[in-house]
Amino acid sequence: MIPDLLRSLTPQVVTALVRRYGDFDACEDAVQEALLAASQQWPSAMPDNPKGWLITTASRRRIEQLRSETARQRREAAVALAEPPDPAPVAVDDTLTLLLLCCHPSLSRPSQVALTLRAVGGLTTAEIARAFLVPEATIGQRISRAKRSLRGERFVASGSPDRVLEVLYLIFTEGHTASSGDAVNRVELTTEAIRLTRQLRASLPEDGEVTGLLALMLLTDARRPARVSSSGELVPLASQDRSLWNREFIAEGIALITGALSSSPIGPYQLQAAIAAVHDEAASTETTDWAQILTLYDLLRVVAPGPMVTVNRVVALAQVAGPEAGLAELAAASSDPALAAHHRVDAVRAHLLELSGDVTGAREAYLAAAERTLSVPEQGYLRSRAAALAEA
Incomplete structure (x- = not known):
């Protein structure tokens, strides 16, 4: 307590x-x-x-x-040396003010993340270093540089709510799918990101994107109990035991995104939360409303285009129009330099080739994806898929 x-x-x-x-x-x-x-x-x-x-x-x-x-x-x-400030609590929640300062545009993104977790989240330097798998001295240097940069800022918080949302989502994403190391996820980061986003929403209850981000985090984190097997292996969405999903988080996330979509201008976090809600409401991959997900990705591609949006839309397209359609779209998307060497492209290609019956091509793509990812659990899963195809 x-x-x-x-x-x-x-x-x-x-x-x-x-x-x-x-x-x-x-x-x-x-x-x-x-x-x-x-x-x-x-x-x-x-x-x-x-x-x-x-x-x-x-x-x-x-x-x-x-x-x-x-x-x-x-x-x-x-x-x-004058009298200390009045210790009586004030009604204003200062979380947003401090978040804005920690996300000041003069700071680099890694410094924004480290300072937010230290000053707002209350994590120690050692805890942040462990969460991001970097030396404690590195995190300490980032925090020190950030605080020196803000020395002249007498609480003129020049960050923007959008930048704060980006930082909080970055913290959550690194926790949900660790980009490197032996762990599938880092619970301390997802938990802290959700806590801070709840505080931000308390300051900005009418902001649809803040609500959308909180809903997205809850709906995504709800699947965490089923993402790792008892032996520590990564379990993809299609193979997860959905009875293990956190139904309390799902109910809260759906209520949040339903309210935001009906009362606020549509933004990218709301659209991503809506996609997550469709997944979480489905009893299985086969009963998922993929047509609705594809429509939402089409909207997201207009509102906030990006390489991962493109790749995820390919998966939805393949579910609706077949693996060949998905492969054709993926081939076109691969010309984007941001995707050219990304392991996610190879992993999606492998999955679609497997669905189309090209066992040899799928196996090669799985192995290529395994070589490119730094996540040990992902490497293990991708190589196991390749091995299974070799035995087929």
Whole structure:
């Protein structure tokens, strides 16, 4: 309970300090020290006003920092030595403000992701490094550079909600389908992305795309219990035991996307959520409404065209018009440089060749896809498909 409370209060406390003192880097460090003190003291003595306690404790730490700084900073220290900010909670949710600052356009995408997970999500540097399978020092450097870049930003959050959504979706996607390593997914990332998106929606309840992204995450994560076999192998959608899917997430996701589509301008996250809803409502691959999915991909290709949209639409087209139609579309799409060497193209080609009866071609394509992916579970699945065709 206390860790969850600390995570939910972190963005509000960071925002309060940065608004008063500026210097994101120093304020975030002061808040981290306050969080550490709270984790040690609260189990035996929970304060009546947890947020006010954190703000006061972090403010005192920031004041101590200012007192020890050089003469050039004495004027700032004099201002900071005034009474600590009113610890009474405010009605405004500062999560959006802090998310916007963490997604400032001056920062690189990796820095935006790392800073968001650290400052808003409350993850430690070590936790972020483990989730992305990179050295802790690398994540530490990204966070340090990001905070230095924001040193002059006195909470003029110049990011945009669209950029925040992109960062949150990137975090979720890396968690749902790990791009490298031994794991199929990284639950800590999907869980954190969903939590942060829920907080964002609390700040922007009328934004259809925020609601659409939350629905997409829930509808996608609902399948997670069936995506990995008991031996740790990747299980594709068509072979999953749908009784294992999280029905609570599915019901919530469908309700969210139904409401958003009926009340907001249509956007790419809403369309992707609608596609996920069609999959989740079907009892099997055979009973899936592929014609509706193809129509939704046609809309998505107009609203937000992209290489993965093209490839996923090919799969839907093959289900509606046959594998030959899908192969022809895939051949045309492969001329896109963004797709030329992507393992997903080879994997889809292999699947369609298998459906068309070209066993040799399918086996070669499965092996080519396995060579190109960095995900160990994906490699294992693709090679197992090739091996099965060799024995056929």
